[in-house]
Amino acid sequence: MEFSVVKERRARATLEMTPVIRVCQRCGTEIPADAPEGGCPGCLLETALDAASRQMVFGRYTLTKVLGRGGMGIVWLAHDEELERDVALKFLPDLMIQDRAVFDQLKRETKRCLELTHPRIVRIYDFVHDERSGSISMEYIDGETLSNLRAEKERKVFEPYEIADWIGQLCDALDYAHTHAKVIHRDLKPANLMVNQSGDLKVTDFGIARSLVDSASRLTLEQSRSGTLIYMSPQQLSGDRGTHLDDIYSLGASIYELLTSKPPFYSGNIDRQICERIAPSMTERRKELDIEPALVPAIWEDTVAACLAKDPSRRPQSAAEIAQRLQLTPVQTRTRRVPGERSNRKALRIGCVATVSLLVVAGLYVGSLERHAKPLSQAPAIPEKSIAVLPFENRSEEKANAYFAEGIQDEILTRLSKIADLKVISRTSTQHYKSAPENLPEIAKQLGVAHILEGSVQKSGDAVRVNVQLIRAATDSHLWADTFDRKLTDIFSVESEIAKAVADQLKASLTGREEQAVNAKPTDNPDAYDAYLRGLAYILKTQITTASALGAR
Incomplete structure (x- = not known):
């Protein structure tokens, strides 16, 4: 599939509009360069909490500790006193709270995603707010991201057999989201894939729509794109309407990184990412990086290469098809311990990672496939081939x-x-x-x-x-x-x-x-x-x- 010059120019123009990111010297939160002085979202959120919040209470939630900070807000570990369970509370930046249209849209989408229930997808519980603050209550995951677990490995890479269970679980979650819930992710990457203490994979960042009004989305969406471009399909980079095949591409890019330590295109040259037909094979990339053993099984090479096809019609048409190509069966997707227990348990003890470090609008896209893509068959016929x-x-x-x-x-x-x-x-x-x-x-x-x-x-x-x-x-x-x-x-x-x-x-x-x-x-x-x-x-x-x-x- 050839991509037009118009699309390439549109993608470059979009990237040029992306604000440069600054970092708050006080709390480390990322801030867009065009934000006013003193406009750190992290600091503003802390000062915005009223007396009750400073007493570590927000509504029915008792706030325990900060799990993470980011341009999209602060994530707290909290205890729901009514339901007697720990949750992660994601407090939204003031600018989002003050824009009523954005606030109402986010609230509607959050409540819509309460129906997104799958054992491998982080649950969204509620949208909680008062007159000054707003937050999203979600499942709390005591674990680590695949990105961090890979970095803990001695050679900074996994082997296929080490991630087979997790990829099977991920395919199961995506198949459910695409086929049954009619939801697409659009920010799939190792940093959004968590492994809990039992060794099970959980997909974060499912559940909040990126369909915000243009005037408010510039603050968040353009800022967030810069960190996820390397996992985006050419169609996403060109600004095309999203489909579940964008997730298929991102899944392939994520597997590629887990097995090679680098995403398929990591030079920072977006023109190359859009226009270059194929990335080096994973075996070639491992040889370039002196990773032994270099050889990646052909079944993994071929499947990932298909996922990364520039033409969406040449990609596997479902996550279930990817699992089938990799010969991942239900037996292989059962709960398992994290590989490399000594190093990875250490990583798991680093702390409780917020299940949505970038959850609210930070590169996340949830959309109805009835609106954005052709409906997926609920009961597909048996393929002739x-x-x-x-x-x-x-x-x-x-x-x-x-x-x-x-x-x-x-x-x-x-x-x-x-x-x-x-x-x-x-x-x-x-x-x-x-x-x-x-x-x-x-x-x-x-x-x-x-x-x-x-x-x-x-x-x-x-x-x-x-x-x-x-x-x-x-x-x-x-x-x-x-x-x-x-x-x-x-x-x-x-x-x-x-x-x-x-x-x-x-x-x-x-x-x-x-x-x-x-x-x-x-x-x-x-x-x-x-x-x-x-x-x-x-x-x-x-x-x-x-x-x-x-x-x-």
């Missing part, structure tokens, strides 16, 4: 060769998953189905696919026979079947041929990069490959219920 690879039957005389059949199935599944045009169900979702099952249409319905690939493997000495058949589930009829009699040294070609044949039957298109990935030959040593399959089978059996299985791939 979808497939599940069931366990292959071991027909070798030696039952100990079961590992080989399992490995061949997994390798074919992995090669298919490299094709973005295909929906491929993860191994963890299919593994409990036995080989050669009886009711294929019912299995396909349970897995949400239109096609099933099943097969068998017979290994004898240095020879191997692989039988496969592709079945259309709706009619339980064969689309394609073949038998491959080869030497063990040629097994990679068999796996590639099967994957390409399936793609051809399902009319899936392959890019040049995808075709290279499908044809990849990881080693010329059959003994090394055999050892790899044995190790893979062991890991899949003993650790299939944890994200570590992903890291072993």
Whole structure:
């Protein structure tokens, strides 16, 4: 997708309008350069609190301590005396309170978001105000941001298996927000993703609209943009109307940073960010930064690259699709401990981070998809280009060769998953189905696919026979079947041929990069490959219920 010169100029003009940020010498709050002298939002908020506030009481809330300060206000840890629970109270800047139109709009949007309920999204409880002050009451999270947790790592990066659970939880939260709540975030980044003491991820900054009147939004929105540009889609930078595909782009940018320590475009050159077609692969970026091991699994590379596509139509069309591409199943999104416990527990003890350090208007966007985007289907039809690879039957005389059949199935599944045009169900979702099952249409319905690939493997000495058949589930009829009699040294070609044949039957298109990935030959040593399959089978059996299985791939 080519972006017009007009859009580029509009984006640059918007950035040029962004005020330079100053910092209050007294409290450290960021202040726009065009704010009047003495106009520090943090100091103004403190002096605006009446006698009751100075006594650490605001309405029914007892204020305990300041959790954070920012250009958008002060966040307090408070105790709700009526409901007997701790909350985070975000006090709004005076300028927002004084503008009645802005105040009323924010109040309406806050109350609307009371219905946004998901275990992975920070809850908004109430909009609390009196004649002089206004605040948002929200869920209090005792934890740390992924941005800070990454910085605590020795090499300043995570590995894919370390963040697999969190990304699965994030995809679940986004899918709920986009599909059911009709809400988009538009400021997704590691600093807005928190991990609590139990190791669960929580998405902050969902819930307050950025649809403020122009006269008031200049103070807040333009100021906040400067810190989040590197995660914005080209459409956001060009000022286009927001859609859920902006969140998909930002999700890809966030994963990229977590795995490389840098966002995809971090040079500060916005023209490059808008116009450059692709960012370096994560493996290339890790090599540039001397991060070992440099290699990022292809399944992560390809998925993140798709999320960062300049053309929104080429991105994954939902967060659920991202989880599927990364083979993140519900098993892998269960509660887990923070990786690197020693260093990360230290980070978690740093203090209670405000769940919305930039919540109120600081780059946050919540909008109705009925107003801003095409409605998302509530019950999408099963994609025609979808497939599940069931366990292959071991027909070798030696039952100990079961590992080989399992490995061949997994390798074919992995090669298919490299094709973005295909929906491929993860191994963890299919593994409990036995080989050669009886009711294929019912299995396909349970897995949400239109096609099933099943097969068998017979290994004898240095020879191997692989039988496969592709079945259309709706009619339980064969689309394609073949038998491959080869030497063990040629097994990679068999796996590639099967994957390409399936793609051809399902009319899936392959890019040049995808075709290279499908044809990849990881080693010329059959003994090394055999050892790899044995190790893979062991890991899949003993650790299939944890994200570590992903890291072993």
